[in-house]
C-alpha cells in the first residue's frame with residue numbers, strides 16, 4: 001500500500017483545481033444560477049406545479065445533477081488525459097502505485113470537486129427559489145454515489161482518449177442530451193405516451209428521480225430502481241476500467 | 254563478487270506497430286557502479302530503461318531489481334529507482350518545490366523538507382524553488398527533473414541522455430553530482446550517443462545496436478576495442494601491392510593503391526606509427542599528405558554488429 005502516493009496525486013489534482021477556481025467552480029455555478037433565474041424565477045412563476053411542487057423548486061435537484069454529471073466527467077477525464085498528453089504520466093507509471101490506488105487518487109479528487117460544486121450550487125439555488133431537503137444525509141450520500149459513478153466514467157474516457165476532441169465527444173453527444181431529457185424540467189408522469197416509455201429507457205431519469213426524492217419525497221420511478229441505477233453507474237465504468245488495466249495497454253506501450 | 258542490483262535476462266520488446274526494439278538482452282548491473290549504455294538513435298536504450306522503470310511493458314524475458322521481479326513485486330522494485338527521462342516533461346504551472354515534493358510523496362516517502370532543501374541547494378535550484386516550471390530555462394528544467402528523480406532517495410538512478418541540450422558548465426556539474434552520488438553508494442545507469450562521454454564517466458560500458466547488446470565490458474577494455482583510429486597516407490606514386498618490408502604492420506591499400514591505410518589502437522602504449530614512418534623513408538616511399546581519423550560511432554557499431562553476425 002502506498003497511501004502517501006495516493007495523497008500526493010490527490011493534493012496535486014486539488015491544487016490544480018484551486019488554481020483554476022473560476023473555470024472549475026465559479027463558471028458552472030453561474031451557469032446553473034442563470035437556469036434558476038430564467039426557469040425558476042422568471043418562467044417558473046407562470047408554470048404550473050410539478051408533482052405538487054413549485055416549478056422553480058422542482059428543477060433544483062435536476063439542475064444540480066446536470067452540473068455534477070458534466071463536471072465529474074470533465075474533471076476526471078482531464079485529470080488523467082492531461083499527463084498523458086504532456087508526458088508527465090511517466091512519473092505516475094514509474095511510481096510504486098497499484099492501478100486501484102491510481103484510480104482512487106484521481107477519482108477521489110474529482111469526486112471531491114463534484115460534491116463541493118453541488119453544495120455551492122445548492123446554496124446558490126436558495127437565493128432564487130425555495131428549497132427544502134427532506135433527507136439531508138441521503139441527499140449527500142446519493143450525491144457522492146452519483147459523483148463516483150460519473151467520475152469513474154470520466155476517468156475511463158480519459159484513459160481511452162487520444163485527443164482533446166475525443167475527450168469532449170462523449171460528454172457533449174451522450175451525457176448532456178441524456179441529462180437534459182432525463183426529467184430535470186418535468187416529471188415523467190406528466191409526459192404523454194410514447195414519450196413516457198421512451199424516457200424510461202434513459203438511465204439518468206432514475207438518478208434524477210432518486211436525487212429529487214431526497215429533497216421533496218416525490219419520485220418518478222420507484223426508489224429501489226434509482227438505487228439500482230446508482231449501483232450500475234458505478235459498477236459499469238469500474239468494470240470497464242478494470243478491463244483496460246488488465247488487458248488493454250492504453251497507458252503503457 | 255559485487256552485489257547485483259539489476260538482473261536482466263533475455264529481455265524482448267516488440268511494440269504494437271511491430272518494431273522489435275529489444276531482441277533478447279542479457280545484462281547485470283553491479284551495486285555502486287556507473288554503467289553507460291552506448292548506442293545510436295533507435296538502438297533501444299530508452300526502451301530498455303523504460304521497461305526497468307515500469308513505463309513500458311516487456312514482451313519477453315525477465316527483469317529483477319534487488320531481486321524483486323519488476324512485474325510480480327513492482328512496488329519493492331520501483332521504490333528503489335529514480336528516473337530522469339530523455340524528454341523534458343514537466344507540469345508548467347507547478348513550482349519547483351511543489352513538483353519535487355510531489356515526486357517524493359508519489360514514491361511513498363514521508364515529507365522531509367530538510368532533505369529537499371539540501372537536494373535543491375546541491376542542484377543550485379534553491380533560489381528558484383518558488384518559480385513555476387514554465388519560467389525556467391531548459392537546463393534548469395533538466396536539473397529539476399534530476400531533483401524529482403532523487404527526491405525519494407533511490408538506490409538506482411537512470412539518466413536517459415542527461416547531456417542532450419546541456420551546456421559545458423551544467424555537464425560538468427552533472428558529472429560531479431553523479432560522482433558524488435556514486436560515492437554515496439548510488440548505482441547509476443546512463444545512456445549516451447558519445448563514446449567520449451561513456452569513457453569519461455563510466456566504470457563499465459554496454460554497446461547496444463538494433464536492440465542487441467553487441468559489446469559489454471569494463472571501460473578500459475572496451476575503449477581499446479572502440480578507440481581505433483585510421484592513419485592514412487596519400488602516396489605520390491600508387492602501389493599495386495604492399496612491399497615486403499611493411500608486413501609488420503597490418504596495412505591496406507585504398508583508392509587503387511593511392512592511399513595507404515593503417516588501423517591502430519589510439520589507447521595503446523605503442524601505436525607503431527613512428528616505426529612505420531621510418532620504414533617508409535628507408536623504402537623510399539614518398540607521400541604528400543596524411544590524416545588520422547577516429548573511427549566514427551557508426552563505423553564502430555557497424556563493425557560490432559558484423560562481429561556479432563559472424564559469431
Ligand SMILES: Nc1ncnc2c1ncn2[C@@H]1O[C@H](COP(=O)(O)OP(=O)(O)OP(=O)(O)O)[C@@H](O)[C@H]1O
Nearest residue numbers: 253268270272274293294295296297298299300301
Ligand atoms: N512507443 C513506441 N511505439 C512504437 N515504436 C517505438 C516506440 N518507442 C520506440 N519505438 C521504436 O523502438 C526502437 C527503439 O527506440 P528507443 O527509443 O528505445 O531508442 P533509443 O536507443 O533510446 O534512441 P535515441 O538515442 O534516439 O533516444 C526504435 O526503432 C523506435 O522507433
Ligand SMILES: [Mg+2]
Nearest residue numbers: 298299300339
Ligand atoms: Mg532514447
